Every structure is written in structure tokens, then in C-alpha cells.
Amino acid sequence: MGTEIQVNNLTKQFGKQLIWGDVTLTIPAGEISVMLGPSGTGKSVLLKTIIGLLKPDRGSIIIQGTDIATCPEAELYEIRKLFGVLFQDGAMFGSMNLYDNVAFPLREHTKKSESEIKSIVMEKMDLVGLLGAEDKLPGEISGGMRKRAGLARALVLDPEIVLFDEPDSGLDPVRTAFLNQLIIDLNAQIDATFLIVTHDINTARTVPDNIGLLYHKHLAMFGPREMLLASEEPVVRQFLNAQRVGPIGMSEEKDADELEAEKGQDLPPLPPIPKQIEPTNGIPRRSQREPGSWCKENGITPPPGSFESSNAGLAPGS
């Protein structure tokens, strides 16, 4: 059923460089959450901290009652077994075929027999649509296939939390659309907690239940997808709608002159909120909400045309 991740007042520095401070959020169990932010705002650092690869300077990360920021190494090793991670490039061993790559965590971390391993590997290969490609080497397949193989490997230990580091990087829009559908279908099947770091606004607008935005060394906002897509908060509005007008400039923040020049400039209207992608089999995911339900419950009128399609609905050239 997935497990919740509670992040409290988390602060990370490298030497004197503050990456982000006082980050507090609860990533809900079994739901899909996306973390966005301009380049260099520390999204990957946040993922690595959540899995215990980096230690925060302050704050806690509570998973099943354990603070992974301070727990002993042996306990961290156990907690890590709850995680599956899809790294940016799939992180495959180049000299092993896909079968051995996907089998690797089972051989490393379990005492399962080769026949048990085979049935798990084939099940996960099937899940990501790679049956028949077991004998291929990572160098012989496309980037999209490598991502799917990486995903199969992330799933073999039946994780309760799956972290995706820019799953769409290097993929064309069609492959990204397939991968996004796969993420939704997987979540429906395995019910794990998904946290996705991405740059892709279309993914952020249509895949998750919740969206977070890191900006200027803090968490600008985290909450239900509809809350952020309907938000008029300048940074959130600008980023989620890929607009030039707003506080974010080419190198993170615009300076006072640039902001002054924009004063009085009309903001383009908020584009319609797209429908969230639904599972292929039509059976709703456990955390799926009715389109528009958050807006209705909170008395927010969504932009005209909202929830009419699962197209991202971004206005061209805005």
C-alpha cells in the first residue's frame, strides 16, 4: 500500500552553499508526487537525501517511524530495501544483458533460487513491456527501452517507495507519453508511493496527484495537482505554465530592473487544467480523485475548459 515519507525542516548545505532550507512536506502513501524546480535548485539532492545517500545538515526524514537522517547504517540498509530507484540513464551494467541487470538486486539482496528469480524477472519485464528483450545488452537498445529496463529492476524487490530521477530526460515526446502512461498503470498495480523529479511540465501537469516546487533555496509550494495548477502565486504560476513573465529569470531570479520592466504587463490567462492520465484498464487508482474535486471542495473556479482533456493545455508561445 506504499508508505508515507515525512520530511521535517530539512536543510542541506555543501560547505557554505545552502541548497535548500527548512523543507517540510509529507509525501502521501501510495500517491504519485512530482518535484519540480529550475535547474540547480537541488531536486536530485533532495532525492538522494530521501534515500539516505546524502545526510542533511538539519531536519528529519521519517519513514515507518525511523528517522533516516540520523539512524545507524544497519537500520538505513534495511529501510533502503523499501525503495526502488529509477536513475536518469537507467544505470544499467553495460556488460550484463537485461535479464542479469534486472535480476541483480534479487541475487544481491535475497536468497531466492534461480527459478524464483526467473519468474520475478519475467513478470517485471512483462510489466514494462520488455518481454523478449532479456538477452539484449544495454548498449543495443534505445534510451526509452533502457529506462523501462531500469524500471523493471527498480521493481524486483517489490518496493513501497519508487523514486524516479528525471524519467523523461532524453526521451522524445511520444516515448515520454508512453512512459507516463506506464507510471500511472504501475501505480495502479503496485500501489507504492511514487516521487518523480522532472523538468517536463506536461508530465507534471498530467501525471501526479501532488506537485511540489523548489525555488530559491526553499520549497515554494507542495500540494494537490489542482491546487498548484490553479494557483496565482507568481513563482508557481510562471513555472507550471512555462511563462516568461514572472519572478524566475534565465539564471534563477530576475533582477529588480527586469521585474520593474514587467510591471503593468498583462499576464496570460491560466490555461485549462488538464485531466489527470487514467490507468489503461479504466479502473481508477486508489489515490485518483474526480477531476475538479479539489477545486470544488476549496471553492476555486478552475480556468475555462479545464478537465475537458488530458492534453496539458498550455497556450502556445505564452
Ligand SMILES: Nc1ncnc2c1ncn2[C@@H]1O[C@H](COP(=O)(O)OP(=O)(O)OP(=O)(O)O)[C@@H](O)[C@H]1O
Ligand atoms: N556532492 C555534491 N557536492 C557539492 N555540491 C553538490 C553535490 N551534489 C550537488 N551539488 C550542488 O547542489 C546544487 C543542486 O544540484 P542538483 O543536481 O540537486 O540540482 P537539480 O535541481 O537536480 O538540477 P537539474 O534540474 O539541473 O538536474 C548544484 O549547485 C550542485 O552543484
